[in-house]
Amino acid sequence: MAEAGLTSTDFERIEQSAAIQAITRPSLSYWQDAWIRLKDNRRALYSLYLIIALLMFTIAGPWVWRIDPGAQDVDQISQPPGTDRKATVVEPFVPWDGTTLIDTGTGLRLAQPATTQAVRIQWDPLTSTGTYRVYRNIFPLGEERAFGLPLAEVSGSDGLYFEDRLDLRPGTYHYAVVVLDEFGGPGERFETLEVELTRVITVYEALAKGLVASTNDIRIGDEVKLALHPFGTDYLGRDMLARLMAGAGVSLFIGIFAPFLYVLLGVVYGATAGFIGGRTDQGLMRFADFVVALPFLLFMILFKIVFGIGPGESGIMPMLLALVILAWPATARLVRGQILQIREEGYISACRLLGAKTTYLVVRHMIPNTMGVILVTLTFAVPSAIFTEAFLSFIGMGVAPPTPSWGSMCNEGLKTMLTYPHELVFPALFISITVLAFNLLGDGLRDALDARMRSRE
Amino acid sequence: MWRYTLKRLIQGVITVWFIATATFFAMHNVPGDPLANDKAVTEEIRANLEAKYGLDRPIGEQYAIYMKNLVRGDFGISFTQQNREVNDIIKEHFPISATLGILAVIFAALGGVLWGALTALYRNKLPDIIIMFLVILGISVPSFVFAGLGQLALVNLNDLLGQSILPVAGWGTVSHMLVPSLVLGLGTMAYLTRLMRSSMLEVISADYIRTAKAKGLPATRIFTRHQLRNAILPVITVLGPAIAAITTGGFVVEMVFAIPGLGRYFVQAVQQLDYTVIMGTTVFYGAFLVFMVIVVDLVYGLVDPRVRLE
Numbered sequence: 024m025a026e027a028g029l030t031s032t033d034f035e036r037i038e039q040s041a042a043i044q045a046i047t048r049p050s051l052s053y054w055q056d057a058w059i060r061l062k063d064n065r066r067a068l069y070s071l072y073l074i075i076a077l078l079m080f081t082i083a084g085p086w087v088w089r090i091d092p093g094a095q096d097v098d099q100i101s102q103p104p105g106t107d108r109k110a111t112v113v114e115p116f117v118p119w120d121g122t123t124l125i126d127t128g129t130g131l132r133l134a135q136p137a138t139t140q141a142v143r144i145q146w147d148p149l150t151s152t153g154t155y156r157v158y159r160n161i162f163p164l165g166e167e168r169a170f171g172l173p174l175a176e177v178s179g180s181d182g183l184y185f186e187d188r189l190d191l192r193p194g195t196y197h198y199a200v201v202v203l204d205e206f207g208g209p210g211e212r213f214e215t216l217e218v219e220l221t222r223v224i225t226v227y228e229a230l231a232k233g234l235v236a237s238t239n240d241i242r243i244g245d246e247v248k249l250a251l252h253p254f255g256t257d258y259l260g261r262d263m264l265a266r267l268m269a270g271a272g273v274s275l276f277i278g279i280f281a282p283f284l285y286v287l288l289g290v291v292y293g294a295t296a297g298f299i300g301g302r303t304d305q306g307l308m309r310f311a312d313f314v315v316a317l318p319f320l321l322f323m324i325l326f327k328i329v330f331g332i333g334p335g336e337s338g339i340m341p342m343l344l345a346l347v348i349l350a351w352p353a354t355a356r357l358v359r360g361q362i363l364q365i366r367e368e369g370y371i372s373a374c375r376l377l378g379a380k381t382t383y384l385v386v387r388h389m390i391p392n393t394m395g396v397i398l399v400t401l402t403f404a405v406p407s408a409i410f411t412e413a414f415l416s417f418i419g420m421g422v423a424p425p426t427p428s429w430g431s432m433c434n435e436g437l438k439t440m441l442t443y444p445h446e447l448v449f450p451a452l453f454i455s456i457t458v459l460a461f462n463l464l465g466d467g468l469r470d471a472l473d474a475r476m477r478s479r480e
Numbered sequence: 481m482w483r484y485t486l487k488r489l490i491q492g493v494i495t496v497w498f499i500a501t502a503t504f505f506a507m508h509n510v511p512g513d514p515l516a517n518d519k520a521v522t523e524e525i526r527a528n529l530e531a532k533y534g535l536d537r538p539i540g541e542q543y544a545i546y547m548k549n550l551v552r553g554d555f556g557i558s559f560t561q562q563n564r565e566v567n568d569i570i571k572e573h574f575p576i577s578a579t580l581g582i583l584a585v586i587f588a589a590l591g592g593v594l595w596g597a598l599t600a601l602y603r604n605k606l607p608d609i610i611i612m613f614l615v616i617l618g619i620s621v622p623s624f625v626f627a628g629l630g631q632l633a634l635v636n637l638n639d640l641l642g643q644s645i646l647p648v649a650g651w652g653t654v655s656h657m658l659v660p661s662l663v664l665g666l667g668t669m670a671y672l673t674r675l676m677r678s679s680m681l682e683v684i685s686a687d688y689i690r691t692a693k694a695k696g697l698p699a700t701r702i703f704t705r706h707q708l709r710n711a712i713l714p715v716i717t718v719l720g721p722a723i724a725a726i727t728t729g730g731f732v733v734e735m736v737f738a739i740p741g742l743g744r745y746f747v748q749a750v751q752q753l754d755y756t757v758i759m760g761t762t763v764f765y766g767a768f769l770v771f772m773v774i775v776v777d778l779v780y781g782l783v784d785p786r787v788r789l790e
Contacts, residue, residue: 313498316773318724318765320731324750325503325762331511410622417624418731418747430622437628437736441635451625459620 057395060471067467070460077457081275084268092265093425098222098232098249100192100260101443108249110224112241116140119186131200131214134184138223139191142198145184149202149212154178156209157185158199164215170199193222224249255445258435263449266427270450273339273428277412278457281346282404288347289354290397294389296355297362308359311352322349323411324420337426342415346408354400361393395472402465406458413454429454485778492770499766503759504546508539510753533559533756546759555760560752566760569745574764576651577734577741581727583657584665588726589719591669593712596676597703600684600711611673618670623663623729627736630663649738660737664730668722672715680711713784720776724769 051059061067098110119134119141134143149155155178160171177185177200187198196218204210224247229235234247241247254263296307326345332338365371365388374384409429415421416430424431429450436447530536533556534545549556555566595615599608634648646655683689684707692702731743742761749757 313495316495316766316770317499317502318762318769320729321746321762321765322502322506324747325506325758328750328753329506329509329511406620413622414624414729414732417622418735420747420750433622433624437624440628440632447625447628451622454622455617455620455625458622459616462616462619 053391053395057468057471061467064467064470066463067471070463070467073456073460074464077271077275077460081268081271084271085265088264088268090262090265092261092269092427094262094265095260096250096252096256096262097260098224099252099256101258101439101446102252102256103443103445104253104255104263106255108251109246110222110229110249111138112226112229112243112245112247113138113140113223114243115225115227119143119184131198131216133216133218137196137218137220139193139220140188140223140225142187142191142196142218142220143184144187144198144200144216144218145182146200146214148179148183149200149214154203155183155200156203157187158201159187159189160197160199161195163197163217164199170201170209170213171197176203191220193220195219222249254449255443257432257446258439258443263445266432267429267449267453270427270429270432271453273337273422273426274409274412274430274454275457277339277343277346277428278405278409281343281350281408282401284343285347285351286354286397286401286404289351290358290393292351293355293358293360294362294385294393297359297366298385298389300363300366304359308356311355314349315352315356317349319349320411320414323415327415327420332423336423338421338423339426342412342421346411350404350408354397354404357396357400358393361396362389365389365392395468399465399469399472402461402468406461406465409454409458409461481781484781488774488777492774495770496763496767499770500547500550500763501543503762503766504543507755507759508542510755533557550763555763556756558754558757560749560754560757566756569757570742570760570764573740573742573745576739577727577730577743580657580661580664580730580733580739580741581723583661584668584726584730585719585723586665587662588665588668588672588722589715591665592672593676593708593715595669595673596715597680597708597711599673599677600680601703603681612677615670615673618666619674623667624732624736626663626666627660627733630659631736634659651739651741656739660733660739664726664733667729668726672718672722675718676711676715679714680707683707683711686710713780716776716780716783720773723772723776727765727769 061071099106099108129147131144131146134145137143144157146155154176156170156176157174158170158172159174160169162169162171164170174187174189175185177183183200185200198216198218199213200215201209201213202211224234226238226241226243229241229247230238232250234249235241252262252264254267257263257266292307292311296304296311323342323345326348327338327341330341330344332341371384371388374388379387412421412428413430413433416428417434419434421430422428432450433447433454436443436450440447527536534542537545553567555570558564558566558569595611599611602608631648634646637646638644638648646659647653650656689702689706692706697706727743730741731747733739734741734744735747742765746758746761746765748754749761
């Protein structure tokens, strides 16, 4: 034995260390595993952050941005975000008789600098005896000779003047004075004038709007800044940011709460059908088939008018109710299928054999095993509910004005899409981002939670 | 096959009956007075009108009359336009909605299959990334925004060319139909593209494709005969619900593009509480959708031999 070089110490027992025997991966619960998968999915994770941010925007937003979504700022109507908010302080308005402040020039001219308080123009006679019509346009006079909005008719041979105070906004206006022909229509002779209006405000107005604390703070000729609207204002001068927040409240409330309710209803219904089985199952599922066959949007509208909107109500509850009544069967079918499948699994039989009660089976095995599918359904139900709300509000069957929702804001914004695109872009963007985030999160959750439905990307 | 068809048709009739009943009782609970209008109506006229519409009878009898008329295909007379039958209204406006819907379904199905197959073939390459980005856009942006943008694009296009090639609104010629139906089909197209992509990816890695390659079939033949034909099946199953979504989704497109379809008429009828028109339209649409789903299922049986055998 000595030739092999082995001694008796070579045959001593080596002590076992626990580390060598340990399984390399720590055991993970289903949810821990799902969370790890979800964290690896960048898109889903960012979507989750985005959804949390949106919820913060909805819930905490109105506490930070304390502007009433219904309050109108008539100085800034349909203002896009980032427009000039400066206003010059001027004396209160005094009527003009046309004789004072005459500027010695020729042709159509301004009698004093044009402001949003008043535009005062005067002109020399074009003919010996004539009647003139004054027009205002936001576009320069083109070949088709569209003068714009007729404001007044002025006649006389000397000291011709006109004072415009009609709905003046800062910007460029094109005035035209046209000699009327013998039939009273616009004739061949006319003069035009391009006018740049500056925004002005009186001391009293500035005080009333809370732009300055006291009269001592401002003098005539000073510049003040009008109220800030970071997302601009809508066609009634309401703050877009405040309305988007309030609208988010409505849209997300319906979008999250309604799916939660109808998925819950569907789970209870489907689980009952699947668990009881037999005739009851057949009957329950046949009824679900009928409800699925109802044309969804038509019945949404129908139910909405059945539940009615009383004066002063927003119409959120009728929509919620209609959604719950119509949308539950899809979840019910899915959950029933799952329950039927799980019922036949070996571990359920084993559990039964060991004497588990029905409640234990349902709570401990059935529900946790269907939870993943239910969660995925819920996530995908949210964007479709948001779409339904937006769609109904868009055709005027959703929430009643003045309650804002993203859908009704889009409806209002679409009418002025060409001139004030921001009124459509912001609510549409919010709907799209929300729907996108929930869709991507749903994809991520499906991949993380459900091994069978895992998409092959 | 025949037995299956018959069974589906009987089921369909029962479903339509359920829709009609649900509509009837829902409408009966609508608050408000259908005969209330601005004109002062005397007691006698009111009684006559109620008798004309059968509103003076008990609800059970009203339901029986309603059902009897429905079986004969008579939806009654409009409340707001009292000389007009609901049947006439449907006859006049439904073909327009149907044309729009069918065109949209064709756009959606063709586009979905084509783009879906393309993305699967070029998986994780540039065409896939671009198309899937557009698909996500199509799923996330509401249809009314597309409708508005479509109109804006038309205005700019006509402006650029200096002549009106595609009209911005209205109905009548083929040029009126193109853009609205494209807008209408866009959401469904995006959804079908996604579906087609995942189903195509599954088919591509199937054993029979490898076999086909191994026996030396040309790539185009594998694509058309083996991949496309098998991958298209899930798309056909969802086509039934897709048709439903498209036809009712037509409301918005009809509103934005000022198309005189039934959807726009329905919204109008709801605003004016025109009971018979609302009921007639709902039942008609419901029956149409049930029928379309049955047709799609039967077509599915024709396309997929495995279903026929069952």
